[in-house]
Amino acid sequence: MRKFVFILFLLLFGFSLASSQVIINEICSSNAESLLDEDYEASDWIELYNSGYSPVRLKDWRIYDKNNFEKAWVLPDTTIGAKSYLILFASDKNRISSGNYLIEAGGQGAVEWAKDDYFHYEYLKVAGDFDISVKIPFFQSGFFFGLAGLMLRDSLTARSKYISMNSKIQRRGSYFCLFREEQGKAPNRSHAVKPIQFPNVFVRLKRENDTVLAYLLLKNSFDWLNFGKFHYDNKDSVYLGIAISGTENGKLSKGLFKDLVLNGDTISFAKLNSFNNTNQIFYKRFYKELHTNFSLSKEGETVFLWNNKAELVDSLSFPELKADISYGRYPNGENEFAYFYPSTPSFENANPCYAFAEEPEFSIEAGWHSQELSLTFLNSKLEEKIYYTLNSSEPNENSFLFEGNPIEIDKTTIVRAKTYAENSVPSQTVSKSYFIEENTHKLPVVSVIVDSIDLWDRDRGIMNEANVFKKMEVEADFEFYEKDKSYPNFSGKAGMKLHGFTSRAPKYPQKSLSIIAKSRYALSKFEYPFFKDNSYETYDKLLLRNAGGDWGKAFLRDGFACKLALQMNLGASNYRPAVVYINGEYYGLQNLRERIDDDHISIKYAVSKKNLNLIEDKAVLLCGSRDSYLELLDFIENNDMSNPNQFKQVEKLVDLKSLINYFVFRIWSGIPDWPERNQKYWSSTDFDGKWRWVAYDSDIALGNNFNYINYSLFVLKDSTKMFSKMMIKLLENEQFKHYMLNGFAGIFATKLHKSNTIPLLESIAEQIKDEIPSQQKRWEGSVLDWENEIHAIKEFLLQRNYSVLSNLLTHYKLKGIGKIVCKLSNIEGGDFKLHDFERKDFLGGMKYFQCIPVTLEAVPKQGYEFVSWGNPLLPDSSCLRIAFDSAEVVLNPIFKLKENPEERTIIFNEIMYKSSKDLKCDDWVELYNTAEETIDISNWIFKDDDDSHIFLIPEGTSVKPKEYLVLCENEESFSNSYPNVKNYIGSFSFGLGRPDIVRLFDASNNLIDSVAYSHLSPWDENADGTGFSLELDKFNSDNNNPANWYASHIYGGTPGELNSEQVSVQEFEASSGIHFSCYPNPLSDYSTI
Structure with a gap:
């Protein structure tokens, strides 16, 4: 009996002991690069540790970041060994297997031709022709020259004849093909300078008779890119499969493979044979990486662990963590906690830290100084030591130690400092630029600070010619200076890498740079108004472009073109010329730009990235899904676009105004590598789901390399290009063709008229003119004949419109171009629009194509109504779609006062379009009911200046x-x-811009009220980013008169209550505004006069 009781005690106690011996040992909630998952992403991670001497089965255990067993993530049937670790990625991906196949191997690989071919090989024997491809989601090697890919071999003997198509590690950034033509000979090597972007790496080998073709597939592309063609004598059978190698004997390379397809059939990795010729123990297995259904908060929280009996086994509360710093138990399994830097996933927790050293505090701010400086640090903690450098290198404990004596600075110097303390995580490096010289720059200045090793080192340097085409990122500090250069207006840490592709070539010694906000560098966003005319101040990335194909020429073509595109309400990258210094040395004139990507679209248009689809060029996916776009193309290709009902389906999927504006702009700019390249387009269900286009990369436009003044409509003559094919089909619809032609007529007479384009060009040229001599001195050949280049662009602007319009007349066999003569005798009563453009916006006369229907819309002012067009041939309708046969039409729109003007009841009374950084209220507007009765505003519509920005006021609102x-x-x-x-x-x-228009429509789409405000005078500038709203002075004031608006006297404004200076009135009479909605509709009927 005692024996039975003792055994029962052991069983019960043993189970409890087994449960308690598995603990949460380490957590990293701000993972940047400490550990990458199989998707090549830095997901947060949790380390479990078995402190006991026996393995523990974790089937049906649960873990969660809330104390809720029922909702907790359930672990699969897995066992954690004695004194072993298990990593759980807190990624919110919720999976236990991806189907990836893992191979680990070491040794020196097939690259070393003078040695045996050290590699691990999983293969089949095949005969005859074949076509094999595989995806490589992840590859990590102990040295730069590790390889993973497909291999074809004559035999398994050393130095056999073979062909292999491989990926390198991502930092090396290229594909690598090897071909040994004869047994024992050195293999021929070929590099494909294309970006390695795990997990989207695909390689392929195809054999046809005695020829073997090697391919790679770029991320999200459709088309395999042929990389090499090799003569390979036909044999009865060969060895074919996946291979991995390192080039360092003492370390393992790790590769994941997926989707092995041979001759159209998916091959199970389990069917492959193994061959290993390395000096390391190798592993192969289907990879089971565990991903939870939750992620971790960077600000800190508690993680709970339960066994399969719902008993709480362990919990760990962690504080806010910085990038790649973990928090856990020290030593392993104990109840004392510490920070670990670096973190130790799957290894013993070591080198504990219990505090964070304070950052060095400089006594003098960075910037331009006219005299010598004596710099000190103001930190006072005796236990902390500050180390600094004066040569831009990263400081460490071998650098200069600050011991209290001032640092004398008598020339331009970069000072970088870092604080160390015992048992503390070292501070971040703080860097400052001190320019001891007179500031001569009128442009903004960007000072970039980066360790010279990260710039020029053979293996690490992003500007070393051996690395310029590789996707490498380094840490950098950057400072941004506005007009006053005595202090930086913005500074921070960021990632930096080269930008662009062609502009990386040796012919462009001045490189383009990408500055990237990431939390691992301290800033997850850049919050600063780098571009004053943007309505937002948040950026994930900034570009410092070298002008690409315009380097050595005008240095402004793309920036100028994008400014015009933005005026046309197209998506485009804003532009600002700037001067760049790198490590205190003048680097030259660069173009400060926005990066057009999913982050940019998300911020600019206030859409979530999860609901965003972004595509470039030939439907290459950048974000989301391209399915709806491919379905759109398929629908257009396989349906009759001249059928109005079929075309209506296209209208539901495409923003036709965006498409026409984009088409007109691209044709006008004359860019020779478009539309096959340099186009991006997006849609979002947060908007209306319609596709819209973005204009970018016009460096070789505007008459740069070719005489494109007379070459216009090539797009409509080449049905092989995806975009051209779509446009040719859409233009089978007569009404869409009219819409397109009116787009050319209207835009060419407004935004692209010489009266607008030439002054804009001259203003940009004037901004950079004084910097051109310094640029030429720094980079000989960068601006050889700058003034003549500016003159050439002017000639283009003078001739281009006439050339394109002539091409259109010829291409469509049109009668000619007519003009409207306007005799607006009572302009106080209203105005009108042509082609959806306001009359006042026409700079080159109101033009139209004869016999092509146009849209005329009368717009009466408040209190007035439309009477007639003052032309007996026109009907007295305020909105007409009509074709003019004559070369000239005279209009004299007539308006009269309403006999019984309606009372304007609901008005805009207060606007917060840009709060302060401290007041995080986002944008808002206040409505006021001036009437004596309750007004039901159910289903009324609120908009800004963009008709696609719609807020539908809910039913039951009054x-x-x-x-x-x-x-x-x-x-x-x-x-x-x-x-x-x-x-x-x-x-x-949607957010409100600066400037912008706020509009309120009733449920019948009648305009009730609108205010076109600005952040510039005569509007009160004190309401721009200060936390003070715009308030209307009196309820009965004209709220489109800036004199009647003022910045609130109360911080935060007065939402929902009387304005800070407003006088309440009992009687309020004002004329109502009536808006006749008549937008160009390519499907409407028209008459010809």
Whole structure:
């Protein structure tokens, strides 16, 4: 009996002991590069540790970041060995297997031709022709020259004849093909300078008779890129499979393979034979990486672990963590906790830290100084030591130690400092540029600071010619200086890498740079108004471009073109010329730009990345899905676009105005490598799901390399290109063709008219003119004949419109171009639009193509109504779609005062279009009901200046007499900022610009009120980014007159209540605005006069 009781005690106690011996040992909630998962992503991770001497089965255990067993993530049937670790990626991916096949091997690989071919090989024997491909989601090697890929061999003997198509590690950034033509000979080597972008690496070998073709497939592309063609004598059978090698004997290379396809059939990795010729133990298995259904908070939280009996086994609370710093137990399994830097996933927790050293505090700010400086550090903690460098290198404990004596600076110097303390995580390096010279730069200045090893080293340097085509990123500090250069207006840490492709070539010694915000460098976003005319101030990336194909020429073509594109409401990268210094040395004139990617689209258009689709060129996927776009192309190709009902389906999927504006702009700019290249387009269900186009990369446009003044409509004559094919089919629709022609006529007479383009060109040229001599001195040949280049662009601008319009007349066999003569006798009553352009925007006369229907829309002012067009041949309708046969039409629109003007009841009374950094309320507007009765505003529509930005006011919404209602961009942030305000609704999915127009329409789409405000004088500039709103002075004031608006006297404004200076009135009479909605509709009927 005692024996039975003892055994029972052991069983019960043993189970409890087994449960308690598995603990949460280490957590990294801000992983940057400490550990990459099989998707080549830096997911957060949790390390479990078995502190006991026996393995523990974890089937049905659970883990979660909340104390909720029912919702916790369930571990699969896996065992953690004694004194062993298990990594769980807290990635929110919720999976236990991806189907990836893991091979690990070491030794020196097939690259070393004078030695035996050290590699690990998984193969089949095949005969005859074949076509084999494989995906490589992940590859990691102990040395730069490790390889993973496909291999074809004559035999398994050393130095056999073979062909291999390989990927290198991502940092080396290229594909590598090897071909040994004869047994024992050195293999021929070929490099493909294409970016390695795990997990999207694909390689392929194809044999046809005695020829073997090697291919690679670029990320999200459709087309295999032929990399090499080799003569390979036909044999009855060969060895064919996947291979991995390192080039360092003492370290393992690790590769993951997926989707092995041979002759169209998927091959199971389990069917492959193994051959290993390395001096390391190798592993092969289907990889089971564990990913939880939750992620970790960088700010800190608690993680809970339960056994399969729902008993809480362990929990670990961790604080806010910086990038790649972990938090856990020290020593392993104990109840003392520490920080670990570097972190130690799957290894013993070592070198504990219990605090963070303070960053060095400089006594003098960076910038331009006219005299010598004596620099000190203001830190006072005796236990901390500050080490610094004066040569731009990263400081460490072997650098200069600051011992209290001032650092004398008598010439331009980069000072970098770092604080160390015992048992503490070292501080981040703080870097500052001190320019001891007179500031002569009128342009903004960007000072970049980076360790010279990361610039020029053979293996690490991004500017070393051996590495310029590789996808390598280094850490950098950058400072941004506006007009006053005595201090930086913005500074921070960032990632830096080379940007572009062609411009990396040796012919461009001045490289383009990409500055990237990442939390691992301290800043997840750049928050600063780098571009004053943008409505947003948040950026994930900034570019410092060398002007690409315009380097050595005008140095402004793309920036100038994008400024015009933005005026046309196209997506484009904003531009600002700037001067760049690298490590205190003048690097020259660069173009500060936005990077067009998913982050940019998400920020600019206030759409979530999870609902964003972004594509470039020939449907190469950048974000989201391309399925809907491919379905659109398929629909267009296989349906009759001249059928109005079929074309209506296209209207539901395409923003036709964006497409026409993009088409007109690209044709006008004359870019020779478009549309096959340099196009991006996007859609989002957060918007309306329609596809829109982005204009970018116009360096070789505007008459740069070719005489494109007279070469215009090539796109409409080449049906082999994806974009051209789509446009040719769409233009089978007569009404769409009319819309396109009117787009040319209207845009050429407004935004692309010489009266607008030439002054813009001259203003940009004037900005950079004084920097040209310094640029030429720094980079001989970069601006050889600058003034003549500017003159050449002017000639292009003078001739281009006439050339394109002539091409259109010839191509479509049109009668000619007519003009409208306007005699607006009572302009106080209203105005009108042609082609959806306001009359006042026409700079070169109001032009139209004869016999092509145009849209005329009368726009009466408040209190007026339209009477007639003052032309007996035209009907008295305020909105017409009509074709003019004559070369000239005279219009005299007539308006009259309404006999019984309606009372304007709901008005815009207050606008917060840009709060301060401290007031995180997001944008909002306040409505006021001036009437004596409650107004039901159900299904009314709020818009800004973009018709696609729509906020539908919910059913059942009303505003009581003399009361307010706030419409807010973000209900949560508004409520947090104004907890006492209850009369608000939201959230609208777009932000307000600076400047912008706010508009309110009733449920019948009648314009109720609108305000076109600005952040510049005569509008009150004190409401721009200060935290003070714009307030209307009186309810009965004209709220389109800037004199009637002022910046609130109360910080945060007065949402939902009386304005800070407003006088309440009982009687309010004003004329209502009536808006006749008549936008160009390519499907409407028309008449010819």
